[in-house]
Amino acid sequence: MNKIVEKEYFSDNVVKIVVEAPRIAKSRKAGHFVIIRVEEKGERIPLTIATSDEDRGTITLVVQTVGVTSSKLAALEVGDVILDVVGPLGQATHIENEGTILACGGGVGVAPLLPIVEAFKKAGNRVITVLAARSKDLIILEDQMKQYSDEVVIMTDDGSYGKKGLVTEGMEMVINREKVDLSVVIGPAIMMKFAALTTKKYDIPTMASLNTIMVDGTGMCGACRVTVGGKTRFVCIDGPEFDAHQVDFDEMLLRLNGYKEQEKKAYEEYLATVKK
Amino acid sequence: MSVAKEYLKEERSQEWRNELRKSLKSKERLEFKRIKMNEVAPLERIRSYIEVNSGLTEIEAMAEARRCIDCPDPTCITGCPVEINIPKFIKKIEVGDFLDAAKVLKETSTLPAVCGRVCPQEKQCEDRCFYQQKLGREAVAIGYLERFAADYERESGHISVPDVEERKGIKVASIGSGPAGLAFAGDMAKMGYDVTVFEALHEIGGVLKYGIPEFRLPNEIVDIEVDGLRKMGVKFETDFIVGKTATIDDLRADGFKAFFVGSGAGLPRFMNIPGENYIGILSSNEYLTRVNLMHAAQHEYDTPLLEGKVVAVIGGGNTAMDSVRTAKRLGADRAMIIYRRSIEEMPARVEEIKHAKEEGIEFLNLNTPVEYFADEKGRVNRMKVQKMRLGEPDASGRRRPIPIEGSEYFIDVDTVVVSVGVSPNPLIPAALPELEVTRWGTIVVNEDTMQTSIPDLFAGGDIVRGGATVILAMGDGRQAAAGMNKYIQETVMNKV
Numbered sequence: 031m032n033k034i035v036e037k038e039y040f041s042d043n044v045v046k047i048v049v050e051a052p053r054i055a056k057s058r059k060a061g062h063f064v065i066i067r068v069e070e071k072g073e074r075i076p077l078t079i080a081t082s083d084e085d086r087g088t089i090t091l092v093v094q095t096v097g098v099t100s101s102k103l104a105a106l107e108v109g110d111v112i113l114d115v116v117g118p119l120g121q122a123t124h125i126e127n128e129g130t131i132l133a134c135g136g137g138v139g140v141a142p143l144l145p146i147v148e149a150f151k152k153a154g155n156r157v158i159t160v161l162a163a164r165s166k167d168l169i170i171l172e173d174q175m176k177q178y179s180d181e182v183v184i185m186t187d188d189g190s191y192g193k194k195g196l197v198t199e200g201m202e203m204v205i206n207r208e209k210v211d212l213s214v215v216i217g218p219a220i221m222m223k224f225a226a227l228t229t230k231k232y233d234i235p236t237m238a239s240l241n242t243i244m245v246d247g248t249g250m251c252g253a254c255r256v257t258v259g260g261k262t263r264f265v266c267i268d269g270p271e272f273d274a275h276q277v278d279f280d281e282m283l284l285r286l287n288g289y290k291e292q293e294k295k296a297y298e299e300y301l302a303t304v305k306k
Numbered sequence: 307m308s309v310a311k312e313y314l315k316e317e318r319s320q321e322w323r324n325e326l327r328k329s330l331k332s333k334e335r336l337e338f339k340r341i342k343m344n345e346v347a348p349l350e351r352i353r354s355y356i357e358v359n360s361g362l363t364e365i366e367a368m369a370e371a372r373r374c375i376d377c378p379d380p381t382c383i384t385g386c387p388v389e390i391n392i393p394k395f396i397k398k399i400e401v402g403d404f405l406d407a408a409k410v411l412k413e414t415s416t417l418p419a420v421c422g423r424v425c426p427q428e429k430q431c432e433d434r435c436f437y438q439q440k441l442g443r444e445a446v447a448i449g450y451l452e453r454f455a456a457d458y459e460r461e462s463g464h465i466s467v468p469d470v471e472e473r474k475g476i477k478v479a480s481i482g483s484g485p486a487g488l489a490f491a492g493d494m495a496k497m498g499y500d501v502t503v504f505e506a507l508h509e510i511g512g513v514l515k516y517g518i519p520e521f522r523l524p525n526e527i528v529d530i531e532v533d534g535l536r537k538m539g540v541k542f543e544t545d546f547i548v549g550k551t552a553t554i555d556d557l558r559a560d561g562f563k564a565f566f567v568g569s570g571a572g573l574p575r576f577m578n579i580p581g582e583n584y585i586g587i588l589s590s591n592e593y594l595t596r597v598n599l600m601h602a603a604q605h606e607y608d609t610p611l612l613e614g615k616v617v618a619v620i621g622g623g624n625t626a627m628d629s630v631r632t633a634k635r636l637g638a639d640r641a642m643i644i645y646r647r648s649i650e651e652m653p654a655r656v657e658e659i660k661h662a663k664e665e666g667i668e669f670l671n672l673n674t675p676v677e678y679f680a681d682e683k684g685r686v687n688r689m690k691v692q693k694m695r696l697g698e699p700d701a702s703g704r705r706r707p708i709p710i711e712g713s714e715y716f717i718d719v720d721t722v723v724v725s726v727g728v729s730p731n732p733l734i735p736a737a738l739p740e741l742e743v744t745r746w747g748t749i750v751v752n753e754d755t756m757q758t759s760i761p762d763l764f765a766g767g768d769i770v771r772g773g774a775t776v777i778l779a780m781g782d783g784r785q786a787a788a789g790m791n792k793y794i795q796e797t798v799m800n801k802v
């Protein structure tokens with residue numbers, strides 16, 4: 031179980047990993063995530079399931095190497111085993127035929143967006159996808175997105191690909207052009223915050239999928255808590271998707287940095303050991 | 307389950323027990339003083355995770371066992387939720403048959419080494435002891451003796467595996483591997499069922515692993531008890547969340563005939579006061595899970611930890627005590643309990659409060675936090691606390707704490723651990739909309755059989771009681787095993 035059967039680099043620090051997890055492959059739906067632990071001394075981290083293949087009994091994870099655990103995971107090769115993979119966790123995305131969907135993904139948030147785009151398309155929606163990244167080499171899954179989107183808009187900060195500008199500019203271009211019934215945004219917290227402010231201006235219902243710090247992923251610890259509409263909610267069991275206009279992104283941004291110093295130090299130590 | 311009085315009488319009238327009673331008059335037995343537990347000195351133990359209580363020696367255990375007068379009507383047993391034959395195991399210790407004493411424990415308890423360490427004996431068996439009841443003197447140290455016998459067996463290397471009936475070839479499952487699930491699994495395995503325990507986390511043991519710290523209950527002890535279950539044929543599947551990884555229906559299709567839900571009261575409560583989501587404020591479950599399950603305090607493990615210098619723990623239960631004593635061990639200069647009632651009303655075990663005091667934990671009783679403040683990075687740095695006084699008794703029989711107007715003051719802190727209780731784990735109820743639950747989210751069961759509103763589903767432990775105790779969870783697990791066995795006999799086995 032949990033054997034890696036396929037691995038592919040999307041960019042220098044974004045890697046796709048296909049892992050055997052037959053039970054999860056069978057029961058997972060768009061929006062679900064798993065918690066993994068790479069090895070005995072590893073930590074537990076959440077990763078969204080990008081796609082799955084029930085016949086092969088596999089799930090696909092997309093990992094951006096940002097710290098110790100993601101680097102350890104990316105360092106595994108085909109044939110290696112991830113010690114623990116548990117899931118599917120969280121509430122599945124509520125999919126209906128809403129009309130026109132504006133799906134926005136930033137950075138590695140594009141991976142969790144893929145199954146949602148696919149599901150909305152299959153439910154008969156018109157889907158317009160905005161993918162944003164700093165530069166061309168960080169745009170991932172474009173072809174897969176095209177398969178399930180009526181249109182894919184690419185935005186890069188430096189203009190090296192698609193249009194130059196922020197994700198919000200791409201969103202406004204679409205919003206000003208046609209009626210949008212629902213928006214879905216997934217990406218770094220800061221991007222989701224501004225995407226939510228943008229759709230709020232136009233009164234477009236918006237969902238954000240939150241990527242808080244987690245430990246167990248089963249509702250047991252509260253590490254993942256966020257304030258939504260003035261109430262404390264647990265992302266792992268109540269989410270990960272919430273009404274983006276209700277989420278207190280500023281608090282979430284602070285909480286995401288809760289262990290920053292420890293993480294940075296650990297990552298430096300880790301990099302020193304691998305370089306040797 | 308009622309105590310089989312006849313059986314106890316018969317056991318008591320066995321030759322060796324008669325002889326033993328005659329060998330020393332009750333009057334003489336009453337002369338002896340209760341033994342003191344050997345403990346690691348406070349200043350030494352707070353620098354490590356070493357177990358605080360180091361147990362009794364053989365001589366000490368035999369001496370304490372002499373105090374028990376082997377009452378004709380052993381009231382102590384009525385105080386034990388799993389009805390251990392207490393006089394019998396104590397008398398076995400008195401005559402030096404330590405391995406037999408351990409066997410007596412195992413007749414009714416799946417986890418004696420655990421219970422000997424974490425049960426609130428002073429509210430249970432020891433509270434009903436003749437010494438306590440009739441003489442107003444210190445009870446026989448039943449808990450210490452239980453721990454002694456279980457430890458002796460483990461350390462002797464002659465761990466007995468209970469007899470298992472002929473395999474029936476019938477599959478049953480436990481959902482959750484806490485004490486409720488483990489006790490259930492043990493009894494079902496004894497009756498010859500094919501038992502699988504599903505556990506959401508990567509370790510077996512529930513709260514025993516992720517909650518109760520090493521200095522009170524070493525993990526190794528839980529692992530050895532779990533090994534015993536493996537030897538009895540119980541299977542364990544970690545990283546498996548029933549209702550998510552597979553539904554109950556999936557498992558029914560896989561051939562499972564009945565289920566026991568022992569999923570615990572895992573959901574931490576917060577107080578919903580301003581600033582509670584600042585960095586450095588966390589639930590006791592998160593704090594203890596990082597330290598105990600993820601080993602975050604050990605450098606070679608990856609899980610990070612906020613090591614506070616001034617740590618306030620909110621609450622008065624065992625969980626609060628475990629958190630505050632953990633903080634001390636992680637190097638806090640100031641570790642304090644903030645609890646809204648008085649010290650007498652704290653629900654924690656008496657021994658934990660005593661140990662905490664010895665370790666230099668500060669107790670701010672009749673105080674409650676009302677607001678938190680943080681620095682520019684969002685890390686908590688100060689809390690506003692209000693003083694309380696005690697009013698009339700409330701529904702729990704304890705005097706209700708009432709805030710004193712204008713008594714607010716500030717305490718500088720860098721870490722706050724919120725330990726104000728837990729709610730039932732919602733995973734199973736959410737996955738089974740037809741399951742009957744109370745408005746608090748606990749599962750409704752028939753108190754005799756532990757059967758839920760879904761016939762092939764039984765439940766027990768914290769998911770039924772809300773946060774309770776290890777031994778009550780185990781008692782439920784055993785009762786559910788009996789109920790399920792009857793259900794299977796009546797339904798599954800009668801159908802051809």
Ligand SMILES: Cc1cc2nc3c(=O)[nH]c(=O)nc-3n(C[C@H](O)[C@H](O)[C@H](O)COP(=O)(O)OP(=O)(O)OC[C@H]3O[C@@H](n4cnc5c(N)ncnc54)[C@H](O)[C@@H]3O)c2cc1C
Pocket residue numbers: 424425426481482483484485486487504505506507511512513514517518519546547548549568569570571572594624625626628655731733734766767768769773774775776777779
């Ligand atoms: C820090 C702390 C200290 C304590 N100290 C004491 C003490 O000294 N003495 C005492 O008597 N009691 C103590 N208690 C209380 C005691 O631990 C609990 O009452 C007892 O563990 C409850 O047992 P349980 O089997 O019902 O649940 P738990 O021990 O909570 O176990 C439930 C298990 O089920 C798993 N689970 C949940 N849902 C699912 C699912 N859908 N699929 C698979 N697995 C699932 C959970 O991950 C968990 O491992 C303490 C509790 C805590 C938190």
Ligand code: FES
Pocket residue numbers: 243244245246247248249250251252253254255264265266267
């Ligand atoms: S991750 Fe622990 S409660 Fe959500």
